[in-house]
Amino acid sequence: MGYSKDSPVKDILGDPQARRLVEQALPGVLNSPMATQLTGFPVGALVAHSPAIQDDEQALSALWEGLAALDGSPALRAHRPFPQPAQHYEDASVPLGSATVSHTGSGRAREPYEVQLDGPTHGNPFVDVEVSTTFTCGEREVVVGGFYDGRGRYLVRLLPETAGAWSFRTSSTARSLDGIVGTFTVEGAAEGQHGPVHVDGFHFRHDDGTRHTPLGTTAYAWIHQGADVREATLRTLERAPFTKLRMCVFPKSYLYNSNEPELYPYPRGEDGQWDFTRFEPAFFAHLEESIRQLGQRGIEADVILFHAYDRWGFSDMGAAADDHYVRYLVRRLAALPNVWWSMANEYDLLWAKTEDDWERMAALVVKEDPVGHLLSIHNCGPFYDYTRKWITHSSVQRIDVYRTAENVDEWRRQWGKPVVVDECAYEGDLDQGWGNISGQEMVRRFWEGAVRGGYVGHGETYYRDDEQIWWAKGGQLTGESPERIAFLRRILEQAPDGVLDPLPSDWDVPWAGVAQQQYLLYFGFGRPRFRSLVLPPGNAYYVDVIDTWNMTVQRLPETVQGACRVPLPGREFIALRLTRA
Secondary structure (H helix, E strand, O other), rough: OOOOOOOOHHHHHHHHHHHHHHHHHHOOOOOOOHHHOOOEEEHHHHEEEEEEEEOOHHHHHHHHHHHOOOOOOOOOOOOOOOOOOOOOOOOOOOOOOEEEEEOOOOOEEEEEEEEEEEOOOOOHHHHOOOEEEEEEEEEEEEEOOEEEEEEEEEEEOOOOOOOOOEEEEEOOOOOOHOEEEEEEEEEEEOOOOOOOOEEOOEEEOOOOOOOOOOOEEOOOOOHHHHHHHHHHHHHHHHHHOOEEEEEOOOOEOOOOOOOOOOOHHHOEEOOOOOOOOOOHHHHHHHHHHHHHHHOOOEEEEEEEEEEOOOOOOOOOOOHHHHHHHHHHHHHOOOOOEEEEEEEEEEEHHOOOHHHHHHHHHHHHHHHHHOOOOOOOEEEOOOOOOOOOOOOOOOOEEEEOOOOOOOHHHHHHHHHHHOOEEEEEOOOEOOHHHHHOOOOEEEHHHHEEEEEEHOEOOEEOOOOOOOOHHHHHHHHOOOOOHHHHHHHHHHHHHHHHHHHEEEEEOOOOEEEEEEEEOOEEOOOOOOOOEEEEEEOOOOOOOOEEEOOOOEEEEOOOOOEOOOOOEEOOOOOOOOOEEEEOO
């Protein structure tokens, strides 16, 4: 019994022979939004939406006959047996701790400190050798996993959070790497080096207590572009208001993402297949440098470990290879202070992975990350259970064409954690509903999320013939929302403690702020000529009328108190700020 028009797309994706037939008949169709998002959809419906083949009855018949001739037993991609660390990688003739060690005598707090061991290269050190290091400073002890960087180099990286005298001792399954000791001094943090971001109630702070406001943007595959595009992306970010960037580790295959990257995370074997037991150090060095470049510009890298938009096979490597990758990635990147972890972009589209897989890999991230970077997982349809202990904050995609940011206060109550709407739709003009809202609507969603105590993310999807679209590849921004988001950022920084929390609100207007200190009301697409208010007795308040689109703040000449009436301009996108006099 072979495949038919009624066979689910996921069965075709899971059978290399069936997939090959469809790709030959309809190049690129299995990387379309429908194929990727609707894996339970009948393959016949997918083909019916592909006009290129509809006028060729002979090719269409050949496709269905070829699929019907297969055995119709879809299975996950065959996975090679995965090797385990070698028990006797070096024999007893190799002296313990005989590898050469290199490290500097001093470092700075909140900056990566690296110990390099020059050791053996035989076999496959990526899987054969396990190495870790115990770092000690007074009563403080931190165990950090190391990794193989190729050419006989083994690296261990620490992100020291405090100044002082530190020492280390290595442990390894390779005798030459085991028992190496050393000392170094950590000086105080450099000015402006705030350290990693952590949760602070429903908001965020850096290690040094500095407030972090995650107003993010998205450029999924920016690191997979040429040097000119990457440099343009960084120049754009220097002028933009964004403090966080969502980005993928693996390359992306999707609309306007058709180019091949210059580097891949894995080498190819002699058979032309990826060797998932080895990594390509040049790729990971490039990834690290890209994240450092963001950090130099004050931007957090929201690193996406997995996604479904994949034509290379990285989304379904098998559990053992997945774990190997997660462990290696976290060990390489955890010492970078500006890292956030996102287990997946649209986890529910990765049909080969179960909830148990996500829980197992998330536990591995927690285990291998001594810094405790922020960690979440992003949805397409159903939400993940954001109450899970390992999840530090929710990373939400819109669930309705019109209404998402308006749910932030409810999600705060439901999950008890910070809410980041990483995907509220994108400012642009694409034919897809997620990519054609106006700049005004984008800004409105940012304000709705902010006044309800959360944070909303940006993306830009204006069509270009060269497919150089910001959301996909970075480059340049041309939309209207970024400068208005910068204005919102300034308003948030002026709020008590730099954050907004929801307050008891009117049925038609959300209120935020700190009771009896400062109130912020946002009218959105309402456009009142005035507003009647009842304020707590005994206090007078300065009144600022904020035009969130035209980016103006007008202070009214008189303070108000008690029951009062405040004049307004009768325009959309107005906010009202009342600050205790």
